[in-house]
Amino acid sequence: MEGKSPYEYIPAFNASLFLSANEDDVRKAINSKYPAGTVLPSKVNDDEAEDELRIAFDFDGVIADDESETVFKDGSLPTFHRHEVANAHIPHQPGPLADLFQKLSFMQKLEDKEQEKDRNYKRIIRTSIVTARNAPSHERVITTLEHWGVSANEIFFLGGMKKDRILTRLKPHMFFDDQRSHLESEAGDIPMVHVPFGIANVNETESFDTTQ
DSSP states (O other): OOTOGGGGTTTTOSOOOOOEHHHHHHHHHHHHHHHEEOOOOOOOOOOOTOEEEEEEEEEEEEBBBBBOOOOOOOOHHHHHHHHHHHTSSSOOOBBHHHHHHHHHHHHHHHHHHHHHHTTTOOEEEEEEESOOTTTTTHHHHHHHHHHHTOSEEEEEHHHSSHHHHHHHHHHOOOEEEEEEGGGGOHHHHHHHOOOSSSSGGGTTOOTTTTTT
């Protein structure tokens, strides 16, 4: 590519994820409505003997759109909870990594069939959702996943708990979040990916398109 960004070729390859350490390239991809994330620096010791691939996602602004985050930013926590309770039966619109999550879920369903054929089959993919939501706003997450026909192996509703307390135990090979403040760990050994999407990132650049 002679130093040019390859993100414009995402649809040509039918890609569900564009990863780069170049934040400007990633932001341009997101503004073009492509699935993308900025890989943040970390010190990770990869275990080559390990067969399992663990991928963790934030929910709002990553799997789902930023509708609820916008309500929270414009109001308060009680306002957010009232909005989510009132809309608990309405699924969210897809976020930037919804397609990736759905494809992983499809692959897990194929693994379900393999395990039905062979009880000794060892699963390869493990997905998790790690979100700052808690009751009663958790119900809309469940509604959304059920409406889409997808699921995760684990869902953590953390409320005010720091996400790295779960991530250090989960040890994902990738964790995607739209808020940089959530992409921190004391040891710095969790592979973090920033998804610069929606209201959580509106102040980071004047050129960010908040209508997507």
